[in-house]
Amino acid sequence: MSQGDPGNGAAAPVTSLTDPLDDGDRAPAAADGPTEKCGVVGVSLTDRAAARPLYYSLYALQHRGQDSAGIATHDGFQQHSHVGMGLVGDAFDGTDLDGLAGSAGIGHVRYPTAGGVNARCAQPFSVSFKSGALALAHNGNLVNADDIRDELASSGHAFTSRGDTEVIAHDLARNLIEADLIRAVKRTMDRVHGSYSLTVMHDDTVLGVRDPLGNRPLCIGKLEDGYVLASESAAIDTLDGDLVRDVRPGELVVLESDGSGFESYQLFEEEHTARCFFEHVYFARPDSVIDDTLVYEARRDLGRALWEESGVDSDVVMPVPDSGRAFASGYADAAAEDGAEVEFAEGLMKNRYVGRTFIMPTQDERERAVRLKLNPIRSTVEGRTVTLIDDSIVRGTTSTQLVELLRDAGAAEVHVRIGAPAIVAPCYMGIDMATREELIAAGRPVEEIRDDIAADSLSYLSVDAVADALASSRADLCLGCVTGEYPYDIDGETADRDVSRPAVGEPPPADD
Ligand code: SF4
16 A cells, blocks of 8 residues: 655644555464564665665564555655555565655554454554654554543544554644654653554654663664664664664654764653563564673573573473574583583474465364474484473463474473463563463463473473573563563553553643
């Protein structure tokens, strides 16, 4: 879907410019594990078109969302945008990129949770209003979006989706009518609560915002001819740039529109952060640096801690590919340093051509899916005791099938070690985890789970070991899905801190 100039003279209330085209809701394809919701990027360059650098960086962030992709640019006069369904390579062709003029822009890849998959929810989300054109890309999930949407709707704002990104865009557009950019962003941050890393484009000014608790990642990079904001540093590497630093929790970063630098505004400073520890365990690319920690090294450290906490003598240690690889390598190294005679081997081969779209119409076929995806190397397994390492167990289906697969291949014993604590509760901050009822570990002792997956032994990593490996205190991490206590005020759930916040209401006066 392509859009031309929104025009800058529209009167408030804000008019949505996102094309009302609706492909019709379809449910998100079932995923094997937790699924990241989105990746965001923004660039401001000296005189080069932003479209291709944005396109390449979206490719680098493809693992964060596969259901839609989009880019919005601004050429100093008007905004241009293109969003499409599917992978980045499906959503764009060369002509689409040629139509995205301007040296400033933002981009987005999306994986939807509630609300299904349709073009209305694809981002960047664009609005026009009397102070200009706005485009917004969001990673995270607000916990009070419904309250703000209701209030904005009652004052005349027309919404085209149930998405929380549209709520942020409308609130920010309303504030921009009355205040300058910095104050407008601060007012919106005062009102929206939950998890958000945003890239925003107001006319040709690109900015990045990280929520006051820093739940989702966002970093700044320097290019030869400009600056980039991205969910992960791997996107900066793809553009041959240098990572400058992470955007701080509660910080607004405004890129100079000539690509010469950036301004920083620390709009909120909380006593503690609530960084999602699962970014390091599962979601982020191993080659990304998040909050000063290389994800690959964090996973190896988690694997080492796993050996120290619950190492078991076995003939061979093998990862579940690809997610368990760095954990298993750290585990095996720590075991070897302790003098354990254990071989590290790739005992499961992955078929890379079985994607999420593979059609499995019957339950029996679904249960056999793992055999299509993974095949054991019999000579590595037969007659031997095996330790299988993975990063998480969500529903337990895959673990059960893998244990069975290894036993069928002749394994004498199968011990399962998980490089994170047990997932016992859902995520409300933008991760498609599963419902509490679907989680195999919700409210159940480890021994019962071991019995379910038919392993000879099963151990998870402790929460304290996760905090140590991430060089963080527990108080600075979100651990909601493994403790059931959340850093935000969520109906029906327990908070892990004081999360009292002002009720939604009219924004503060213009001179705040
Ligand atoms: S609940 Fe879990 S997955 Fe969700 S933000 Fe917190 S740590 Fe991350």
